[in-house]
Amino acid sequence: MSVVAIAVxxxxxxxxxxEWVHRTKAAxxxxxxxxxxxxxxxxxxxxxxxxxxxxxxxGMMVIVGLTERTGVFTYLALRVAQLSRGRPARLLFLLAxxxxxxxxxxxxxxxxxxxxxxxxxxxxxxxxxxxxxxxTEVIASNVxxxxxxxxxxxxxxxxxxVPELSFLDFIVNLAxxxxxxxxxxxxxxxxxxxxxxxxxxARIAELERLDPAADMRESRYVKRSxxxxxxxIVAFFLHAPLHLEPAVVALGGATIMLLVAGDDVEEAxxxxxxxxxxxxxxxxxxxxxxxxxxxxxxxxDGLADLTGGSTLAEGLILLWGGAAGSAVxxxxxxxxxxxxxxxxxxxxxxxxDALWWSLALGxxxxxxxxxxxxxANVAATGVLERSGQPISFxxxxxxxxxxxxxxxxxxxxxxxxxxx
Amino acid sequence: xxxxxxxxxxxxSVPVTATVRxxxxxxxxxxxxxxxxxDEHQAVVGVFGGDDLLLSLFPRYLDELRHTTFxxxxxxxxxxxxxxxxEEAVRDHMARPVMVDVGASATHVAEVFLHCxxxxxxVVAEGRFVGMLGRSEFCRAMLEATTPRRxxxxxPSVAR
Numbered sequence: 074m075s076v077v078a079i080a081v082x083x084x085x086x087x088x089x090x091x092e093w094v095h096r097t098k099a100a101x102x103x104x105x106x107x108x109x110x111x112x113x114x115x116x117x118x119x120x121x122x123x124x125x126x127x128x129x130x131x132g133m134m135v136i137v138g139l140t141e142r143t144g145v146f147t148y149l150a151l152r153v154a155q156l157s158r159g160r161p162a163r164l165l166f167l168l169a170x171x172x173x174x175x176x177x178x179x180x181x182x183x184x185x186x187x188x189x190x191x192x193x194x195x196x197x198x199x200x201x202x203x204x205x206x207x208x209t210e211v212i213a214s215n216v217x218x219x220x221x222x223x224x225x226x227x228x229x230x231x232x233x234x235v236p237e238l239s240f241l242d243f244i245v246n247l248a249x250x251x252x253x254x255x256x257x258x259x260x261x262x263x264x265x266x267x268x269x270x271x272x273x274x275a276r277i278a279e280l281e282r283l284d285p286a287a288d289m290r291e292s293r294y295v296k297r298s299x300x301x302x303x304x305x306i307v308a309f310f311l312h313a314p315l316h317l318e319p320a321v322v323a324l325g326g327a328t329i330m331l332l333v334a335g336d337d338v339e340e341a342x343x344x345x346x347x348x349x350x351x352x353x354x355x356x357x358x359x360x361x362x363x364x365x366x367x368x369x370x371x372x373x374d375g376l377a378d379l380t381g382g383s384t385l386a387e388g389l390i391l392l393w394g395g396a397a398g399s400a401v402x403x404x405x406x407x408x409x410x411x412x413x414x415x416x417x418x419x420x421x422x423x424x425x426d427a428l429w430w431s432l433a434l435g436x437x438x439x440x441x442x443x444x445x446x447x448x449a450n451v452a453a454t455g456v457l458e459r460s461g462q463p464i465s466f467x468x469x470x471x472x473x474x475x476x477x478x479x480x481x482x483x484x485x486x487x488x489x490x491x492x493x
Numbered sequence: 494x495x496x497x498x499x500x501x502x503x504x505x506s507v508p509v510t511a512t513v514r515x516x517x518x519x520x521x522x523x524x525x526x527x528x529x530x531x532d533e534h535q536a537v538v539g540v541f542g543g544d545d546l547l548l549s550l551f552p553r554y555l556d557e558l559r560h561t562t563f564x565x566x567x568x569x570x571x572x573x574x575x576x577x578x579x580e581e582a583v584r585d586h587m588a589r590p591v592m593v594d595v596g597a598s599a600t601h602v603a604e605v606f607l608h609c610x611x612x613x614x615x616v617v618a619e620g621r622f623v624g625m626l627g628r629s630e631f632c633r634a635m636l637e638a639t640t641p642r643r644x645x646x647x648x649p650s651v652a653r
């Protein structure tokens with residue numbers, strides 16, 4: 074049965090990586106197969122699902138979706154662009170910073186879906202190519218999202234899987250290295266793109282004439298939505314002393330949002346990306362099958378043998394291997410498979426968070442390497458394609474891979490000096 | 494002129510090889526908001542409607558935006574976009590077709606209209622296009638068919 078579990082998981086990963094069919098279909102077919110063949114029974118499959126991850130994602134999607142209606146995120150993106158006064162370096166750094174911060178506190182996929190369309194409009198107003206701006210935003214979203222428990226799907230999965238790690242732990246351990254990395258890679262991107270960002274003063278004046286608050290004035294839910302969003306983020310900071318799981322905070326925030334700013338429950342729930350939820354569901358069941366058959370234990374034992382039990386070596390393998398795995402198959406399934414492996418590696422020892430930070434940095438930073446490595450990349454390149462400005466796999470790789478290597482180098486120094 | 498349920502159909506169609514400019518000309522020449530896109534066998538392969546025309550005339554990212562009150566028109570950009578869009582192939586802008594058969598019941602047509610985004614549907618007979626059925630034409634025909642005819646007024650009776 075372990076051969077079946079491995080074959081199904083590897084097959085699903087191959088289908089996801091090659092985009093042969095939609096990733097949700099691949100994950101659900103895989104999950105269905107392991108249950109039908111009898112690798113796991115229904116009870117085991119249900120237990121394998123990390124309902125906390127799904128709850129956290131659903132809660133945040135509702136909160137952000139209902140806040141988006143108010144136009145507040147459009148205001149932020151436009152205001153940030155105006156603050157640049159058309160200076161290329163300032164424009165790139167401000168957009169990267171804003172996207173990074175939004176990713177950290179909303180999640181990077183949502184941030185990208187909010188920021189990229191308005192960036193296309195800003196690029197049109199300035200009459201510059203949107204590609205340098207959008208690529209910078211994608212990279213900033215993956216790096217910025219690394220800073221918090223809710224910023225990037227791998228962190229959401231780690232944060233809900235490991236109850237010892239709080240929202241604040243993520244910020245203390247990952248935000249500084251994310252900030253340094255964001256500054257460094259944005260500088261590199263500026264050096265690469267600076268010639269494409271030169272703007273005409275007349276166009277800058279046109280950008281500054283726009284009234285970014287115009288849409289917010291038309292919405293009656295701005296104050297309520299922002300209050301719930303900010304309240305939820307504050308509650309994330311306090312979830313550990315309050316003994317509330319992150320998913321409870323997100324779902325609680327979503328419920329309050331529905332009560333105070335969601336006149337139509339059906340419409341609010343349409344903001345949830347159900348295909349992503351079912352993708353996670355399928356992945357968890359397939360990984361549960363691998364666990365059930367002892368495959369994960371054997372991988373962890375192999376890794377421990379390879380490293381001789383050295384935490385430093387294990388951490389660096391998780392970092393660089395995690396990035397490589399994420400680049401090839403998407404960081405969500407990769408993280409789903411690695412969670413139980415790290416569980417095995419840390420089993421029987423006093424709790425040490427170092428390997429979890431290695432996995433988080435590897436999976437999140439690795440998300441920048443290729444077009445398919447992270448959900449935010451897929452979303453951004455999809456918007457570009459629908460807008461008639463597609464970016465090729467190789468063009469993305471030419472920017473994403475060097476950025477990933479630089480990010481991993483920074484992460485290596487950080488882990489060696491402060492964690493491992 | 495072909496009819497369905499007693500309603501005259503509109504012959505609004507373009508070949509799949511047409512440009513957006515040609516499709517737009519067909520739309521403006523007929524009293525329906527969508528035209529059928531046909532292959533060489535007169536089979537419907539797509540529908541080109543008002544939304545598709547709008548998306549071809551304006552930057553395509555407009556479909557991804559929800560807040561544009563602040564936006565100002567850039568005439569040069571819009572003119573260039575319209576010029577480029579005119580030469581683009583209609584097949585790159587058309588939507589997947591939703592059709593009804595020439596023998597469809599009024600109930601079925603009403604259900605299809607309720608669940609589709611178009612204000613006009615291609616009507617087909619044995620897989621070949623016969624004409625476009627407009628939503629408002631259909632509603633008007635249904636109203637006329639279902640409104641009870643007024644009986645000639647009887648003079649009030651005086652007998653008790």
